[in-house]
Amino acid sequence: MDDPESLDILFADVGAARDQHRSPFKFLDAYGVGDRSLFFGRDNEIRDLYARFYRSRVLLVYGESGTGKTSLIECGLRSEIPAEEALFVTVRTAQDPFEAVRRALQRVLGNAPERDLDALLRAVIEQKNKILVLVFDQFEEFFLFQPASVRQAFARTVQGWLEQEGNCRLVIGLREEYLARASELEPYWPGLFHNRLWIRHLARSDAEAAIVGPCEVCGVALEQGLVPHILTDLSGGGSEVELPIFQVVFDSLYRKALLETPEHPRLTLDAYRELGQIQTILGRFLEERVQSYGEGSELARQILKALVTAEGTRQFGNRQNIAIRARQFGPELSDAQVDESLQRLIGDRLVREDPDQHWYELRHDALARQIRQWMSGLEQDLVDLRQTLENRLLEYQRHGRLLETDLLATLPPFENRLALRGELAELVEFSKRRARQHKRLRFLAVATVFTVVMAFGVFSFVQWQEAKRQKVQAEANFRRANEAVDHFFTQVSESTLLNQRGSEPLRRQLLEKALNFYQDLANQRAEDPQMRAELAAATFRTAKIRNLLGDHRQAEAAYRQAIADFAVLARDHPEIPEHQSYLARSYNNLGLLLGDGGDAAAARTAYQNALDLLERLARDHPEVPAYQSRRALSEHNLGILLSDGGDAAGARAAYQNALDLQERLVRNHPGVPEYQNNLAMSYSSLGVLLSDSGDAAAARVAYQKALDLRERLARDHPEVVEYQHKLAMSYNNLGLLLNESGDAKAARAAYQKALDLQEGLTRDHPEVPEYRSYLAESYNNLGILLGGRGGDSAEARVPILKAAGIFARLTREFPQQVAYRAGWARAEGNLAWIELIARQPREAIASASRGLEADPQQLWIRINLAHGYLFDNHTAQALAIYTENKDRKLPEGKTFAEAVLSDFKVFRARGLQHRDMARIERLLREISDHGHDGSS
Structure with a gap:
C-alpha cells in the first residue's frame, strides 16, 4: 500500500461554507434537533428515552464518553417531544451553575427585567406555558469543577424547583464513570437512579x-x-x-x-x-493540523493543552484564563497570539466558541484524550494542581477556607510554571501567611512553650474565676490560654521524640501538667453556652490524656462525662454542628477504649452512636469533609472490632462503608494526603480480613490498592516519614499473603522491598524503636519463607538471626514493652526450628531456651525445645516435655501432642530420623486415646 495521503488536504477547507452539499456526517459535533433526518441507528434508544421522559420528572442518560448521549438527547428526544408541549433549555455546569441557568433562561425571555433565579424560572414556565426541561449536558463537569458546597447548594435549589414548579423536569447527560458521584444528589432529586437509561456504543x-x-x-x-x-x-x-x-x-x-x-x-x-x-486517524489528524501551523504549532499545542482537565476531559476557558493556563506548557503568550491560534483551531473544527459568553472548549472528549497524551508527567501534575487550586478558590470565596499546609507544601516545585495570577495568587499568599503564623506557634521550644503556657494559663484561669467585673477580657484571656495549652498538648501527645527511650518520664510529666489544667477547667461550671462547650471540650481532652497515660478506667469515666455534656449542648443548640461533632468523637474514642478492654458489645454501641451522629452531620453539612472522614474512621474502627469478634461478614460490610466514603473523599479532595492515607489503611484492614477468611485473591486486590496509595504518598511526600513506614508495612502484608498462597518468589520480592524501606528508616531515625521493631518482623518473616517448603536452612538462618538480635536489643532498652519481648521470643522460636532442620539440635535447644526465657507462655517454642532434646539424644528430657504438655492447646486449636505428631511427619519428609520417634508417636497416641472419656 502507498503511504497514506496527508489528512491536511481532506480538511483544507473545513471552515468554508458548503451551501451546495449537506454533509451526511457530523465529524465531532453532536446532532441537534435540526439534524433528525440524518440521525439513524438509534431508534430503540429514542423510543426508550421518550417513554422514560414521561415516567418521572428526572431522567438520567449515562454511558461512556463517545456513545452519543448529547445527540440522543438534543436530536433524538427533542424531536419526539412536540415543540408546543415542552421547552428544552440546555445548561453546562462547568462554570457557576446558578449563573449558567440564569443566562440560559434569560435567553429564552429576551430582554427580561432582572429578578432572582426562582422568579426567572417561574416566569419562563408561565410565559411559555410549556413544560420546562432543563438539560444538564456533560454533567460530569459539575463534579469535576464545582466544590462540595456549591454542589449541595445547587442541588437544593433544583430540588425546590422540582417540588414547587409542576412543569419543571430534568434530563441529565452523564459519563458513566461519574455515576457513583451522582449518588450525592439522590436525596435532593427524587427518582434520579430509578429512571435512567444506559447508552452503549453503536452495534x-x-x-x-x-x-x-x-x-x-x-x-x-x-x-x-x-x-x-x-x-x-x-x-x-x-x-x-x-x-x-x-x-x-x-x-x-x-x-x-x-x-x-x-x-x-x-x-x-x-x-x-x-x-x-484507522484507529489512529484522530490522533494523526490532530497532529497534522497542528504541524501545518509551522512556527505556530507549539503555540497551538499550548492552547490545546490549556483546554484539557487533569482527568483527560475538555474544559471551558476564556481568552484570559486560557493564556494563564497555557503558561504552564511554554512561554507566556500575548492576547494577539491566543486570539489568532484560537481562530485557527475553530476553523479546523478542533475548538468551538460559545458566541454569548466567548468561552472556548474542545469539540469532543476524544480530542482531549489525544491531547493529554502530549503532556509530560510534570505537565499532567501541573494541570491537576491548578484544577485543585481553582476548586479551592471557589471554596474560599464562599466560606473563607484557606489552603491546608499539606497542599501548600506541594506548591514550591511548581509555582514558577503555574504562574499564578490574581485571585489564585492571593489565595495562595493568604494561606502561606496563615501557615507561617501557625508554624511559628507550633515550633516554639517545648520548654519555652511549657513555661509560658502554664504561667499564662494559671494566671488567665484565675482571672476567669475571680475577675467578674472584667468578664469579657477574662474570658478572652482564658480562651487564649486554653488554645495555647491545646497546642502544647497536641505537640506532646503526637511528638515522635517524646515516645522514645529515656523520654517517657518527661512525656508523662508534661502530659500530667496539661491534664491538671484540663481537669481544673472541666470541674468548673458556666451558664454561657460557649464556655460550657469549652468545659466539655476540656473533659474530652482529659479523657484523651488519661488514655495516653494508661489510666483507662478514669479515661472511660471522662469520655462518658464528655458525652453527657455534649449531648446536652447538642440538644440545646442544634444549630451548632461542632457540639454533635465532639459528641461523635467522644463516642468513637470510647468505642476504641471499650474494644481494647474486651467489652465488645458496649464498644459496638458506642461506634453506632458515633456513626448515627456523623451520618447526619455529613448529610446536613456536605461542605465539611471532616465529617465524612470521621464517619469513615468510625466505620473502620467498627470493622476492626467485628473482625476481632469473629463477625467477618459484619466487618467486611463496615470496611466497605469506610472505603466508599474514603474513595469519594480522595476523588473530591485529591490534594489532601490524609484522606489517601486513611483509604490505604481501610484497604489494608480489609486485606487482613479477607486473608484470614481464606479469600486470598480478594485479599491480594485489597493489599495492592493499599500499596498503590502508599507508594504514591511516599513518592509525593518524601518529607513524611510515616508514609514510608506504612508502605513498608503494606509490602510486608503482601509478602505474608503471597507466602501463604505458595508464591514464594513474589513473597520474597515483597519482603525485600519492605526491608529496603525499613533499613533506611532505621538508619535515618535510630531514635524511633517502632521502625526497628518492624524491621525485625520483616526479617523474621523472610526467614520463615526461606526455611519453609524444603528451603535452605542456612539461608533462612541469616534474617532470623538479625530479627532475634534486633528484638533482644529492644527488649533490653524497653523492658516494659511486652510486644518487643514477644517478638524476641517469636524469632528465637523460629530460629530453633531452622536449627532443627539444619541438624543442629544443640543450637536449637539454645534458641528455644532463649525464646522461653523471653516469653514462657509460648507453648510452640516448648515443642521445639523438646525436639532439640530428642535429636541431641536427651530422650528422657524430651519425653518429659512431650508428656507433661500433651493435652495443652495451641492458639490454632491443635493439642500439643497433635502438633508434635505433625512435626514428626515434616522431619521424615526432610530426611530427619531418630530411633525413638516411633515410640514417642505410639506413646502420645495412647495417652491421647486414654485421656478422652467423651465428656464435654
Whole structure:
C-alpha cells in the first residue's frame, strides 16, 4: 500500500461554507434537533428515552464518553417531544451553575427585567406555558469543577424547583464513570437512579444504518462492500463501534469524495485504504493540523493543552484564563497570539466558541484524550494542581477556607510554571501567611512553650474565676490560654521524640501538667453556652490524656462525662454542628477504649452512636469533609472490632462503608494526603480480613490498592516519614499473603522491598524503636519463607538471626514493652526450628531456651525445645516435655501432642530420623486415646 495521503488536504477547507452539499456526517459535533433526518441507528434508544421522559420528572442518560448521549438527547428526544408541549433549555455546569441557568433562561425571555433565579424560572414556565426541561449536558463537569458546597447548594435549589414548579423536569447527560458521584444528589432529586437509561456504543447493525441512511438522504453513493469492510476494522472484530472514530473516518471519506467529484460524491474502498491506520486517524489528524501551523504549532499545542482537565476531559476557558493556563506548557503568550491560534483551531473544527459568553472548549472528549497524551508527567501534575487550586478558590470565596499546609507544601516545585495570577495568587499568599503564623506557634521550644503556657494559663484561669467585673477580657484571656495549652498538648501527645527511650518520664510529666489544667477547667461550671462547650471540650481532652497515660478506667469515666455534656449542648443548640461533632468523637474514642478492654458489645454501641451522629452531620453539612472522614474512621474502627469478634461478614460490610466514603473523599479532595492515607489503611484492614477468611485473591486486590496509595504518598511526600513506614508495612502484608498462597518468589520480592524501606528508616531515625521493631518482623518473616517448603536452612538462618538480635536489643532498652519481648521470643522460636532442620539440635535447644526465657507462655517454642532434646539424644528430657504438655492447646486449636505428631511427619519428609520417634508417636497416641472419656 502507498503511504497514506496527508489528512491536511481532506480538511483544507473545513471552515468554508458548503451551501451546495449537506454533509451526511457530523465529524465531532453532536446532532441537534435540526439534524433528525440524518440521525439513524438509534431508534430503540429514542423510543426508550421518550417513554422514560414521561415516567418521572428526572431522567438520567449515562454511558461512556463517545456513545452519543448529547445527540440522543438534543436530536433524538427533542424531536419526539412536540415543540408546543415542552421547552428544552440546555445548561453546562462547568462554570457557576446558578449563573449558567440564569443566562440560559434569560435567553429564552429576551430582554427580561432582572429578578432572582426562582422568579426567572417561574416566569419562563408561565410565559411559555410549556413544560420546562432543563438539560444538564456533560454533567460530569459539575463534579469535576464545582466544590462540595456549591454542589449541595445547587442541588437544593433544583430540588425546590422540582417540588414547587409542576412543569419543571430534568434530563441529565452523564459519563458513566461519574455515576457513583451522582449518588450525592439522590436525596435532593427524587427518582434520579430509578429512571435512567444506559447508552452503549453503536452495534454494528445500527452503525450500518447510521452510514447508509444519511448518505441516501444527502445523495452520497457508497461502493459495495465499503461499509462492512470499515465496520469490521472499526469494531476490531467485536460487536460495537466507537462513534468519534466512526464519524471522523466517514467525514474524511466524504470530504475527499467532494473534492474529487463534487456533483456526485462517492465513498470508495480505495479512498478508505488511503487513510491509513484507522484507529489512529484522530490522533494523526490532530497532529497534522497542528504541524501545518509551522512556527505556530507549539503555540497551538499550548492552547490545546490549556483546554484539557487533569482527568483527560475538555474544559471551558476564556481568552484570559486560557493564556494563564497555557503558561504552564511554554512561554507566556500575548492576547494577539491566543486570539489568532484560537481562530485557527475553530476553523479546523478542533475548538468551538460559545458566541454569548466567548468561552472556548474542545469539540469532543476524544480530542482531549489525544491531547493529554502530549503532556509530560510534570505537565499532567501541573494541570491537576491548578484544577485543585481553582476548586479551592471557589471554596474560599464562599466560606473563607484557606489552603491546608499539606497542599501548600506541594506548591514550591511548581509555582514558577503555574504562574499564578490574581485571585489564585492571593489565595495562595493568604494561606502561606496563615501557615507561617501557625508554624511559628507550633515550633516554639517545648520548654519555652511549657513555661509560658502554664504561667499564662494559671494566671488567665484565675482571672476567669475571680475577675467578674472584667468578664469579657477574662474570658478572652482564658480562651487564649486554653488554645495555647491545646497546642502544647497536641505537640506532646503526637511528638515522635517524646515516645522514645529515656523520654517517657518527661512525656508523662508534661502530659500530667496539661491534664491538671484540663481537669481544673472541666470541674468548673458556666451558664454561657460557649464556655460550657469549652468545659466539655476540656473533659474530652482529659479523657484523651488519661488514655495516653494508661489510666483507662478514669479515661472511660471522662469520655462518658464528655458525652453527657455534649449531648446536652447538642440538644440545646442544634444549630451548632461542632457540639454533635465532639459528641461523635467522644463516642468513637470510647468505642476504641471499650474494644481494647474486651467489652465488645458496649464498644459496638458506642461506634453506632458515633456513626448515627456523623451520618447526619455529613448529610446536613456536605461542605465539611471532616465529617465524612470521621464517619469513615468510625466505620473502620467498627470493622476492626467485628473482625476481632469473629463477625467477618459484619466487618467486611463496615470496611466497605469506610472505603466508599474514603474513595469519594480522595476523588473530591485529591490534594489532601490524609484522606489517601486513611483509604490505604481501610484497604489494608480489609486485606487482613479477607486473608484470614481464606479469600486470598480478594485479599491480594485489597493489599495492592493499599500499596498503590502508599507508594504514591511516599513518592509525593518524601518529607513524611510515616508514609514510608506504612508502605513498608503494606509490602510486608503482601509478602505474608503471597507466602501463604505458595508464591514464594513474589513473597520474597515483597519482603525485600519492605526491608529496603525499613533499613533506611532505621538508619535515618535510630531514635524511633517502632521502625526497628518492624524491621525485625520483616526479617523474621523472610526467614520463615526461606526455611519453609524444603528451603535452605542456612539461608533462612541469616534474617532470623538479625530479627532475634534486633528484638533482644529492644527488649533490653524497653523492658516494659511486652510486644518487643514477644517478638524476641517469636524469632528465637523460629530460629530453633531452622536449627532443627539444619541438624543442629544443640543450637536449637539454645534458641528455644532463649525464646522461653523471653516469653514462657509460648507453648510452640516448648515443642521445639523438646525436639532439640530428642535429636541431641536427651530422650528422657524430651519425653518429659512431650508428656507433661500433651493435652495443652495451641492458639490454632491443635493439642500439643497433635502438633508434635505433625512435626514428626515434616522431619521424615526432610530426611530427619531418630530411633525413638516411633515410640514417642505410639506413646502420645495412647495417652491421647486414654485421656478422652467423651465428656464435654
